[in-house]
Amino acid sequence: MTSTAPAADRAVPPPPARSRPARLLPEDPVLRRLSAITLVNTVGNGLGMTLGVVYFTRVMGFGVGAVGLVLTLAGACGVAAGVPAGRLSDRYGPRPVLVVLLAAQAVCAAAYVLVDRLAVFAVLACLVAVADRGGSAVRGALFAEVLPVDGRVAGRAYLRSVTNTGLAVGTLGAAAVLQLDTRGAYLTALLADAASFGVIAVLYLLLVPSTPRTPEQAARSAGGPNPALRDRAFLALTGLNAVVSLQFVMIEVGLPLWVVRDTDAPRWMVAGGLLVNTALVIALQVRATRGTERPRAAALVFRRGALLVAASCLVLGLAAGLPGWAAALLVAGGVACQALGEVYSQAGAWALGYDLARDGAHGAYQGVLNTGTSGALMLGPVLMTSVVVAHGLLGWALLAALFAAAGWGMTALVRS
Incomplete structure (x- = not known):
C-alpha cells in the first residue's frame, strides 16, 4: 500500500556514519x-x-x-x-x-x-x-x-x-x-x-x-606605503607576539641545555620533553581555539597562554639542585605547562592577526606578524644561553616576567 503521509512527516535517513579515521579528517x-x-x-x-x-x-x-x-x-x-x-x-x-x-x-x-x-x-x-x-x-x-x-x-x-x-x-x-x-x-x-x-x-x-x-x-x-607598517596597534601586537614566540626557542634550546648542564634529571628527558610537547599540541591545538571569535576574547586566550608559559619557566627553574627523580617530575610538569601555554597563545595570536588586519591586505599584515616571530627565533638562542641558562633560577624568573608582561600587555592593547 502506498503511504499517504506528508513528506515533512516521513523519516529522513540519518547520514552515513563516518569511520574513526574519517572523523579525524576535517569536513x-x-x-x-x-x-x-x-x-x-x-x-x-x-x-x-x-x-x-x-x-x-x-x-x-x-x-x-x-x-x-x-x-x-x-x-x-x-x-x-x-x-x-x-x-x-x-x-x-x-x-x-x-x-x-x-x-x-x-x-x-x-x-x-x-x-x-x-x-x-x-x-x-x-x-x-x-x-x-x-x-x-x-x-x-x-x-x-x-x-x-x-x-x-x-x-x-x-x-x-x-x-x-x-x-x-x-x-x-x-x-x-x-x-x-x-x-x-x-x-x-x-x-x-x-x-x-x-x-x-x-x-x-x-x-x-x-x-x-x-x-x-x-x-x-x-601603490602607497605598507598599511601594516603604519598601523601602530598592529605593530605593538607583533612585538608582544614576538616576545611570547620566544617559548619555541626556550623548549628547543633552553630546555636541553638546562636539563643536561644544571639538573640531575635523566638526559633522555630532553627528547621525552619534546615528544610530550608534540603530543599535547597535536591533541589540544584545535580545542584551544574555542572562544577566540572576538578580539577581546582572543586577547584573553593569548594572555592565558602567556601566563602558562611564564609558569612553566618557574617550574623548570626550580628543577636545579633537586634529586634526579624530583627534577624529572618538575621538567615533565614544566614541559606540559609550556605546551598548554603554546596552544592557547598561538590560537589567540592567529585570531588577532586576522581580526585586526585591514581587508584586502592580509599579506601585508601576515608578513609583518611573521617577521616579528622570525626576529624572535633568530635572537632567542642568545637570550637563552647568555641570560636564562647562565643565571639559573633568576634567569628563568626574568623570562617568566617577560612572558607574563606580554600576556597582560596584549589584553591592554586590545581593550584600548
Whole structure:
C-alpha cells in the first residue's frame, strides 16, 4: 500500500556514519587538501632540519662555528623576507607567489648536495631562508583567502596539529639516517626534502582554489606605503607576539641545555620533553581555539597562554639542585605547562592577526606578524644561553616576567 503521509512527516535517513579515521579528517574539502599538503611539507622539513647541520659538519667537513655563522646570516635574510613577500601576495595573489617561492626552495635545497665550498653553502642557505620565511607569511594570507572567515583560526589549529605530526614522522626518518650514517643516506634524505617542496608547489597550484586579483586590487596593493607598517596597534601586537614566540626557542634550546648542564634529571628527558610537547599540541591545538571569535576574547586566550608559559619557566627553574627523580617530575610538569601555554597563545595570536588586519591586505599584515616571530627565533638562542641558562633560577624568573608582561600587555592593547 502506498503511504499517504506528508513528506515533512516521513523519516529522513540519518547520514552515513563516518569511520574513526574519517572523523579525524576535517569536513571542509579545502582544509583536507591543505592538510595533505602540510603533511608532505612537514615530513620533508623534519628530515631537513634534523640532518642539515650534521651533513655539512660531519660529511662536508665545514667547521661548527662556520656553519653556525652561515645559519645566523640565513636567519637574518629570512627575517627580511616576510614583509615584501606579504606585499607581493596582496598584489598578485598568495597562491602564485607561494608556488614561486616553493619552486625556488626546491631548487636551492636540491643544490645542497652539490655544495663543495662554504661560500656556495652560505648563498644557498640564505636563498632557502628567504623562500621559507617569505612562504610562511604568504601561507597565512592564503589561509585567510581560501578558508571561511569563521573557520580560519580553527583551520590553522588543525594544520598546526598536522604540522607536528609531519615533523615527528620526518624526525623518525632522520633518526634512521643518522643510524646509517653514510653519505648516500644523507644525500637521499636531503633530496627527499627538496622534492617535497616541488610536490607541494604542484599541489598548491592544482588543488587550492584562489580568487584572482582584479586590476583595482593589484593597483591598490602596489601603490602607497605598507598599511601594516603604519598601523601602530598592529605593530605593538607583533612585538608582544614576538616576545611570547620566544617559548619555541626556550623548549628547543633552553630546555636541553638546562636539563643536561644544571639538573640531575635523566638526559633522555630532553627528547621525552619534546615528544610530550608534540603530543599535547597535536591533541589540544584545535580545542584551544574555542572562544577566540572576538578580539577581546582572543586577547584573553593569548594572555592565558602567556601566563602558562611564564609558569612553566618557574617550574623548570626550580628543577636545579633537586634529586634526579624530583627534577624529572618538575621538567615533565614544566614541559606540559609550556605546551598548554603554546596552544592557547598561538590560537589567540592567529585570531588577532586576522581580526585586526585591514581587508584586502592580509599579506601585508601576515608578513609583518611573521617577521616579528622570525626576529624572535633568530635572537632567542642568545637570550637563552647568555641570560636564562647562565643565571639559573633568576634567569628563568626574568623570562617568566617577560612572558607574563606580554600576556597582560596584549589584553591592554586590545581593550584600548
